[in-house]
Amino acid sequence: MVKEMKVNYELIKKEKNTQARKGILHTNYGDYATPMFMPVGTLANVKTLTKEELKNVGSGVILSNTYHLWLRPGVDVIKKAKGLHSFMNYNGPILTDSGGFQVFSLAKKKDIVEEGVTFKSHLDGSKLFLTPELSIEIQNKLDSDIAMSFDECPPYPVSKEYMKNSVERTLRWAKRGKKVHQNENQALFGIVQGGEFEDLRKYSALKTVEIGFDGYAIGGTSVGEPKDVMYKMIDDAIINLPKDKARYLMGVGEPIDIIEGVIRGVDMFDCVLPTRLARHGNAFTKYGKINLRNAKYKEDFTPLDECDCYTCQNYTKAYLRHLIVCNEALGGRLLSIHNIRFLIKITEDLRKAIEEDKVLEYKDNFLKNYKK
Amino acid sequence: MVKEMKVNYELIKKEKNTQARKGILHTNYGDYATPMFMPVGTLANVKTLTKEELKNVGSGVILSNTYHLWLRPGVDVIKKAKGLHSFMNYNGPILTDSGGFQVFSLAKKKDIVEEGVTFKSHLDGSKLFLTPELSIEIQNKLDSDIAMSFDECPPYPVSKEYMKNSVERTLRWAKRGKKVHQNENQALFGIVQGGEFEDLRKYSALKTVEIGFDGYAIGGTSVGEPKDVMYKMIDDAIINLPKDKARYLMGVGEPIDIIEGVIRGVDMFDCVLPTRLARHGNAFTKYGKINLRNAKYKEDFTPLDECDCYTCQNYTKAYLRHLIVCNEALGGRLLSIHNIRFLIKITEDLRKAIEEDKVLEYKDNFLKNYKK
Numbered sequence: 164m165v166k167e168m169k170v171n172y173e174l175i176k177k178e179k180n181t182q183a184r185k186g187i188l189h190t191n192y193g194d195y196a197t198p199m200f201m202p203v204g205t206l207a208n209v210k211t212l213t214k215e216e217l218k219n220v221g222s223g224v225i226l227s228n229t230y231h232l233w234l235r236p237g238v239d240v241i242k243k244a245k246g247l248h249s250f251m252n253y254n255g256p257i258l259t260d261s262g263g264f265q266v267f268s269l270a271k272k273k274d275i276v277e278e279g280v281t282f283k284s285h286l287d288g289s290k291l292f293l294t295p296e297l298s299i300e301i302q303n304k305l306d307s308d309i310a311m312s313f314d315e316c317p318p319y320p321v322s323k324e325y326m327k328n329s330v331e332r333t334l335r336w337a338k339r340g341k342k343v344h345q346n347e348n349q350a351l352f353g354i355v356q357g358g359e360f361e362d363l364r365k366y367s368a369l370k371t372v373e374i375g376f377d378g379y380a381i382g383g384t385s386v387g388e389p390k391d392v393m394y395k396m397i398d399d400a401i402i403n404l405p406k407d408k409a410r411y412l413m414g415v416g417e418p419i420d421i422i423e424g425v426i427r428g429v430d431m432f433d434c435v436l437p438t439r440l441a442r443h444g445n446a447f448t449k450y451g452k453i454n455l456r457n458a459k460y461k462e463d464f465t466p467l468d469e470c471d472c473y474t475c476q477n478y479t480k481a482y483l484r485h486l487i488v489c490n491e492a493l494g495g496r497l498l499s500i501h502n503i504r505f506l507i508k509i510t511e512d513l514r515k516a517i518e519e520d521k522v523l524e525y526k527d528n529f530l531k532n533y534k535k
Numbered sequence: 536m537v538k539e540m541k542v543n544y545e546l547i548k549k550e551k552n553t554q555a556r557k558g559i560l561h562t563n564y565g566d567y568a569t570p571m572f573m574p575v576g577t578l579a580n581v582k583t584l585t586k587e588e589l590k591n592v593g594s595g596v597i598l599s600n601t602y603h604l605w606l607r608p609g610v611d612v613i614k615k616a617k618g619l620h621s622f623m624n625y626n627g628p629i630l631t632d633s634g635g636f637q638v639f640s641l642a643k644k645k646d647i648v649e650e651g652v653t654f655k656s657h658l659d660g661s662k663l664f665l666t667p668e669l670s671i672e673i674q675n676k677l678d679s680d681i682a683m684s685f686d687e688c689p690p691y692p693v694s695k696e697y698m699k700n701s702v703e704r705t706l707r708w709a710k711r712g713k714k715v716h717q718n719e720n721q722a723l724f725g726i727v728q729g730g731e732f733e734d735l736r737k738y739s740a741l742k743t744v745e746i747g748f749d750g751y752a753i754g755g756t757s758v759g760e761p762k763d764v765m766y767k768m769i770d771d772a773i774i775n776l777p778k779d780k781a782r783y784l785m786g787v788g789e790p791i792d793i794i795e796g797v798i799r800g801v802d803m804f805d806c807v808l809p810t811r812l813a814r815h816g817n818a819f820t821k822y823g824k825i826n827l828r829n830a831k832y833k834e835d836f837t838p839l840d841e842c843d844c845y846t847c848q849n850y851t852k853a854y855l856r857h858l859i860v861c862n863e864a865l866g867g868r869l870l871s872i873h874n875i876r877f878l879i880k881i882t883e884d885l886r887k888a889i890e891e892d893k894v895l896e897y898k899d900n901f902l903k904n905y906k907k
């Protein structure tokens with residue numbers, strides 16, 4: 164298809180009692196309501212699922228990953244296929260992560276210099292060099308709808324001095340990336356870093372906004388920090404972000420964290436959690452996560468949850484447990500459908516709660532049942 | 536659902552030039568045309584696929600397995616679920632293998648006595664004892680639509696003396712199984728053995744028919760014998776089987792063997808081949824099997840084959856190759872859909888060829904393209 168615009172965000176309503184807001188993400192593949200949960204399709208597929216299944220669970224934007232696609236199948240293959248949408252035959256908006264997080268989380272040895280990062284491939288140990296320019300160039304070629312700036316994502320904790328230098332470097336990298344960004348119909352999001360340091364979060368946010376992006380992500384969360392620290396990171400970032408751009412909390416997918424993020428004004432979330440949990444036989448339910456391997460489900464002929472997904476409408480815990488215990492791939496597939504639907508349903512319920520100014524009530528009700 | 540009858544076979548038309556025949560298998564879940572290929576769902580699922588996907592590829596009867604379900608989840612679980620259809624939520628006919636083949640192929644140590652077979656579980660090495668009566672009792676509880684007699688399936692080759700004794704024992708086992716068979720709405724099929732010995736095949740067929748079953752399987756093929764020996768085994772069995780009962784060639788799924796089987800008068804086939812090939816990145820095409828790992832498919836943006844399946848209608852070889860190379864489960868799933876569809880399409884084409892008395896023409900055309 165011919166793309167005609169960049170993804171852009173429209174604010175529809177702010178909730179009365181919190182920073183929660185309802186909005187619309189306008190894309191070349193349709194308009195999608197926010198807050199939204201974005202399933203992760205690292206290697207050009209959301210593990211085990213087809214596009215039809217993603218649509219059926221209410222998925223809008225999906226993620227894919229610059230670093231992983233750069234290695235396999237390689238950018239040239241995808242460019243020859245006329246971009247990632249065509250390669251995957253996916254007729255919906257795609258956001259590509261910049262590869263920054265993967266370099267910092269997957270590579271065993273890395274050497275960060277001003278120019279970029281030298282590191283070893285997690286596949287074969289071969290030496291790779293990724294720069295802000297190369298990350299953007301790859302994303303331009305992938306032709307995703309939303310590209311992400313290449314940033315450094317330090318672990319938790321690091322010294323304030325390290326974080327200060329890292330924030331400055333990430334800002335320089337953001338400028339360099341923006342400079343070479345050439346895909347006119349691809350939005351480019353900046354990433355706010357700064358760790359748990361309030362002044363650095365503020366500085367990173369203001370300076371990133373100064374550079375000017377189509378949306379803003381909050382990075383450096385879910386890297387080992389306590390929950391209250393993460394929530395404060397979100398507060399410290401968002402207060403310094405413009406109201407007319409989308410805000411994306413990277414790598415967050417625990418139900419309670421999605422709710423707390425929305426309360427703080429986050430519009431977009433992504434996480435591998437629902438599919439990863441599924442592969443290991445775990446499912447979200449309104450009462451908390453359950454592990455289907457548990458013997459108590461052996462003769463439990465009820466669905467996972469009160470849920471409208473294909474899995475809950477068709478199969479019992481006993482059957483799902485049987486598939487999981489026997490390592491049958493259909494088990495992980497059926498649990499993936501349910502787990503993704505579970506998180507998307509939370510964002511749907513939150514959107515309704517925003518309309519009715521009842522977000523805190525929704526949170527209380529959710530937590531009444533949900534045991535961590 | 537309430538079952539009202541046993542599966543039964545209706546002969547519609549015999550082809551002029553061969554023994555090929557078109558028929559209908561009447562079941563409690565609808566009527567299905569034969570010759571048919573039956574996908575294998577060993578552990579109460581056809582690996583990676585849902586019932587909707589099986590329906591979409593034109594699947595009729597599916598298989599499941601007494602031995603495997605006996606071990607996991609256990610017969611009592613399935614009985615409590617009100618049978619296998621309800622446990623799997625599968626609204627179509629199911630044939631259960633007797634466990635005989637699995638005992639003889641999976642168990643490392645086994646001790647065959649008149650009463651039954653003592654062997655060790657392939658899962659945990661625990662000692663198990665399976666008898667003709669127990670196999671039928673399990674299948675009664677599973678409530679499959681077609682149960683199979685418990686037989687001995689000797690390897691190839693064995694001495695004629697061994698085979699003679701084995702055939703006699705299998706006949707005694709068949710009688711004992713039939714005696715305890717109690718599920719009035721479940722068909723029971725006998726199995727013809729006898730290896731490559733023409734007189735033993737004849738003897739086994741006639742004596743099995745004398746006991747009297749709702750259909751007849753040809754066992755002891757695909758156990759290492761050359762193709763021409765297998766084809767002769769089919770001939771020697773079928774000539775001694777009644778025309779008004781279904782004939783099922785067990786464990787056969789190579790395209791050419793399905794064609795040769797149909798030519799010899801076979802109505803039903805099953806094989807794990809399409810799903811097993813898929814898991815290893817292989818696909819059937821009209822030009823023969825291909826391995827998607829081959830580098831030549833890296834930038835091949837055409838479908839696997841001229842085919843009406845979901846996979847061929849939606850994805851390219853380059854994308855499928857990428858999924859397979861990255862060990863993404865979606866790859867095996869998409870190839871399973873195609874491979875099963877490929878074999879079912881062959882049986883559809885053969886049914887059409889039978890109507891037109893052009894089975895040999897079909898075979899010649901197929902072999903013109905298909906390289907082994």
